[in-house]
Amino acid sequence: AQSVTQLGSHVSVSEGALVLLRCNYSSSVPPYLFWYVQYPNQGLQLLLKYTTGATLVKGINGFEAEFKKSETSFHLTKPSAHMSDAAEYFCAVSEYNQGGKLIFGQGTELSVKP
Amino acid sequence: NAGVMQNPRHLVRRRGQEARLRCSPMKGHSHVYWYRQLPEEGLKFMVYLQKENIIDESGMPKERFSAEFPKEGPSILRIQQVVRGDSAAYFCASSPSRGLRAGNEQFFGPGTRLTVL
Numbered sequence: 548a549q550s551v552t553q554l555g556s557h558v559s560v561s562e563g564a565l566v567l568l569r570c571n572y573s574s575s576v577p578p579y580l581f582w583y584v585q586y587p588n589q590g591l592q593l594l595l596k597y598t599t600g601a602t603l604v605k606g607i608n609g610f611e612a613e614f615k616k617s618e619t620s621f622h623l624t625k626p627s628a629h630m631s632d633a634a635e636y637f638c639a640v641s642e643y644n645q646g647g648k649l650i651f652g653q654g655t656e657l658s659v660k661p
Numbered sequence: 662n663a664g665v666m667q668n669p670r671h672l673v674r675r676r677g678q679e680a681r682l683r684c685s686p687m688k689g690h691s692h693v694y695w696y697r698q699l700p701e702e703g704l705k706f707m708v709y710l711q712k713e714n715i716i717d718e719s720g721m722p723k724e725r726f727s728a729e730f731p732k733e734g735p736s737i738l739r740i741q742q743v744v745r746g747d748s749a750a751y752f753c754a755s756s757p758s759r760g761l762r763a764g765n766e767q768f769f770g771p772g773t774r775l776t777v778l
Contacts, residue, residue, distance in 0.1 A: 551703075583769075590665070590752060590769035591704075637703055646717050647756060648694060649767065651703035 549574050553638050553652035561660045566610075566625040568655045570638030573619065578640040580621040581649065582612055585635040594636075597621065608632070633659045663688065665755050665770035666735075673776045680740040680747070682773045686755030693736045694767060695728060698750040710736060743777045750774045 554569040572578060579598050583591040595606025602614040612623045621638060635656050639649040666685040674680050686693050691712050696704040709717040710730035721728070725743075730736040740747055751774075754767035 588771075588774075590771045591754075592769070593766050596766065639704075646709050647692070647767065648706045648709055648717060648720075649696075649704070649754075650706065651696075653703040 549578065549640060549642060549650050551638055551640055551650055551652035553636075553655050555655055556653065557656045557658065559658040559660060560628045562630055563627050566623070566628045566632065566657065568623040568636050568638075568657065570612075570621045570623065570652060571619055572621065572638075572640045574640065574642060578642045580612075580614060581639040581641070582606065582610070582621075582623050583637045583639060585637065585654075587634075591637065594623070628657075628659045630659050630661065633657055665753055665768050667751075667753050667770035667773050669773060670771060671774050671776070673778060674743045675778050676744055677742050680743050680775055682738040682740075682751050682753075682775070683735045684738070684753030684755075684770060685735040686753075687757075687768055690755035690757050690768070692756040693730050694754045694756070695736075695738050696752045696754065698752060698772075700749070704752060707738075740775075743775075745777045748775055748777045 550573045552571045581596045582594040584594050585591050594610050595604045597604045597614045605611045610625045614621050635654050637654050638652040641649050668683050693710045695707040698704045706720040708721050708728045713732050725741045727739045750772045752772045753770045756767045
């Protein structure tokens with residue numbers, strides 16, 4: 548069965564520092580890949596997604612992610628963290644012809660120190 | 662264009678009572694997904710519905726849980742005889758078309774936080 552692993556349940560960075568949140572998936576067939584952000588007591592908002600084409604995907608709020616098939620990874624990065632980036636981040640995958648249901652990682656809580 | 666609506670936002674039930682969670686998808690969306698988020702965990706898929714049809718219920722517990730998406734009105738997730746382990750945040754998401762061939766996004770509601778006393 549497809550699974551998603553997010554390394555590190557908590558990541559802390561200083562304001563202005565690089566943000567790197569790791570995501571690996573288990574499928575042998577490249578799935579569709581997503582990163583969502585969740586602010587406290589709110590629903591999930593899509594940051595970016597990879598379906599086909601260019602493997603470097605740019606999203607909202609300055610985030611980007613690179614699909615690496617050989618590493619089965621889809622790590623999320625942002626060059627310079629902002630205080631407003633503090634939130635929970637979820638990586639998710641969906642397989643073709645599976646009805647679109649999303650399989651989520653366990654989440655990474657990002658803290659940004661002033 | 663209003664987003665996905667869920668109500669109530671918070672629901673408190675005593676053990677053995679019934680919980681009804683409602684989800685109104687975005688306008689023009691005919692596909693609804695329900696997910697459950699247990700404390701300190703990621704979201705887990707429960708069920709996928711189209712109007713009047715359950716397409717995939719592989720994530721639903723075998724007993725006490727049911728879902729519907731009638732021709733008119735919101736989608737309902739129903740939990741009978743709730744137990745403390747049902748305490749969680751329940752999220753609904755909607756999508757304009759089936760699957761992700763075109764990379765269609767799922768739009769999430771704010772969730773219903775169920776507490777079972």
